[in-house]
Amino acid sequence: MTVAVVQFGGSNCDRDAVRALDHLGIEAERVWHADGLPDDVAGVILPGGFSYGDYLRAGAMAARAPVTEEVRAAADRGVPVLGVCNGAQVGCESGLVPGAFTTNADARFHCERAHVRVERADTPFTQAFDEGQVLKLPIAHGEGRFEADDATYDRLVGENRILFRYCDADGAVGAANPNGSRGAVAGLIGDRESVAVLMPHPERATLPQLGPTDGAGILQAFA
């Protein structure tokens, strides 16, 4: 039983995800997309990067890759699935979650630390936190602005599916929104609580020598 970190040709946070899980004592391995998921997969991470170069639309090609069909089937079986950054874009493009992550409001890549507020603490990805808790997580993306049409956004809010919103250090949503996301959404869950996508990088906030370790609580979903 191992967590599969799916590696596409342009993935670049796959090694980091494995290293962070390994640090938490969670068995994980990189799985080359063409090889498919192991039968007894215990969890799936779609890591950050530029899956197929993303010359088209971020995540659009990967969403149509055969392995993504396997990921969807695993998610339907209740296997925890987390899409991070490019993995979040793949998650939207493949319909694991609704909405889209598109070009940042200022059309620039942002690599910095962002504060996010935990909107619900009863999912596998947030059980380590309290509702309303403020986390400091690294972001690194050019296309991280969450967008959804009114009906979809209202449904997401109504179904309580927003996991994290960008906020300032005191937890005030609206005061900080690095990419201009609708509703300052930084992460959300799919039809099941065991499927989540987020733009911030939990694997970059797990090893203690690199600074705050708020990401570890998110990755504990795979423990």
Place this chain on the structure above:
Amino acid sequence: MSLSLADRERVVAELGRDPTRTEAALFENLWSEHCAYRSSRPLLAAFDSEGDRVVVGPGDDAAVIAVGGTANESDTYLTFGVESHNHPSYVDPYDGAATGVGGIVRDTMSMGAYPVALADVLYFGPFADDHPRYLLDGVVDGISDYGNAIGVPTVAGSVAFHPDYEGNPLVNVACVGLTSEDRYVTAEAQTAGNALVLVGNATGRDGLGGAAFASEDLDEDAKTEDRPAVQVGDPYAEKRLIEANEALLDEDLVVSARDLGAAGLGGASCELVAKGGLGARIDLDEVHLREEGMNATEILLSESQERMCYEARPEDIERVMAVADRFDLGVSVIGEVTEGDYVCQLNGETMVRASAEFLGDGAPPHDLDRAEPTRPTPDLPAETDVADAVETVLTDPSTASKAWVYRQYDHEVGLRTVVRPGADAAFLSVDEADADVALSAGSVPTWTAHAPYEGARAVALEVAMDIATLGATPLAAVDCLNGGNPENPETYGGFAATVDGLADACRDLETPVVGGNVSLYNDSVSGPVPPTPTLAMLGERVGENRGEAPDITVTGEGGLLLVGDSDGRLGGSTYLANRGGTDRFPALPEDPLGVVETLAAVARAETTRAVHDVSRGGLAATLAEMVDEAGVEATVPDYETLFCEAPGRAVVETTELDAVRAAFDGVAPVTDLGRATETPALTLSVGEEMVSLDAAAVAECRDTIARSID
């Protein structure tokens, strides 16, 4: 540009016949300044490149050095290399800068290393003008799109503006890779009979003759006319090439390797076998092409990106091809290593037949005249308002915050970045060797334009001080020596002085210079660029708490000390650049290594709260940059002390003032500056005058670039 008459005669004498058109083109590119260092080779002997850390020194695609101990003690190695992509970045800033990143990353891969860090060092014309700003935007965008996509963090570098880069910006990029004693390879062909395998993108007509293009002055209309000589990058292919290279190394399938850069396949394959004292037979028909009907010259000299040439044992060919297939990369077996000449054939016809050694190393160096740089007579401007002067220095684009730049670079991918951009140096965790590695890179055009020799020495010391602020000590350096047309004695004289200055300073710092790059002919209608010796340096820290470095910003808990000496000379300073006037360049310390090592020791002390070295903008900029959540209250006697940019100095916030004084006793003077305060503000007493800026006002001053460009 074509082969010079003298070179042509030399070739005819060697071959005993006229060269074919393909041979002539190959000689022209391989013997160009860019590939053969003909004008700089006589100068480069000044560098000391040996040391107990050096595994592979200059001359290969990148240097290899041991980390965590000497080459005998440690089996973890770092590769280190630097490259320029100056001319392409003027013609096409986005693609020029992007392919510069791609090239230095492949230099890293061809040593058998995985790229772990990049540093980009950029020089542009005046920020106030539109064109330099357009170039800055395009170059940063190109580096960001390419570097971010391939998953190599850009952790260090610098950006400087100076009028003499107006028509010719400089884009220098350094890369650090990680490898080991078992894993590293070199670009030296080993055995006749082995196959040469080309892996990566198909070969097209892009970037034809790029090496020769890089060795000419830029014309005014260079932008449109020379676009075909600029290559276009494909980071998705580069990423797959990185992964394929790792897989080939994992399976021990690489005997030797060289990336295809300047002069393309011809350059890579010829230099690979020449280094091994061997020859090659290349079947140009076998090269996988992007377009039909390419002739031999085009196939040999195309600078299409994302291609590697490997020497593989014949029995391993199938496995090499399987790895390439897995990563969806093109692959072709293009020939074999031989004991004879370097021979290229197309359609059964021999297009090239010459000794690889003659092709690779036969270009005689140029013996050029140099004029000694002149020293200006001091003529200082009258100072009227120190507060205004401080604001001027802090808002100067070269001193101002570069957050707008580095925020666009992914500087955290790879999980090694302990200290991020914005500090004096980046700090990378190398757990493989139980070490943390510091990286800093840059040069200061106002220093080297004013005083090439002393300025270059100052650059080396400043970079070493950056490393010391993290508690690390210098390990090795690589240089990227940029200059104008060397046939002009004044230009060449200034360039040569920077080479000597860098070499002398690195010797004083006991830091081997293990590799480098030379870029000449950086001239435009606005004249030559200042001699610009970019230095990239790696430092190392081992032992307990190795990653715990003080910030550059104060905590508000300690007193402030200035360590190091200065004579208050303002030559080369940001202050004079803005105010006009001249002065001598400041004197440099007698014992620079002592200052660096002592500062590193102080930075490691638990009682040290913050350390920031003095560089561009002098003490004024240093103190302002230390203000963030806490503040600084300092007293200096005069504006010379405030704006002098003599390196070898740092401001230390400490709770044990006497311990710092004792540490520097006999090494360098220590001066009381004042104290850090809980109030986040900069308060300076300068003689009779007072300057006071709260943290927001300091940030506003330093926000020049972001404020003006977005």
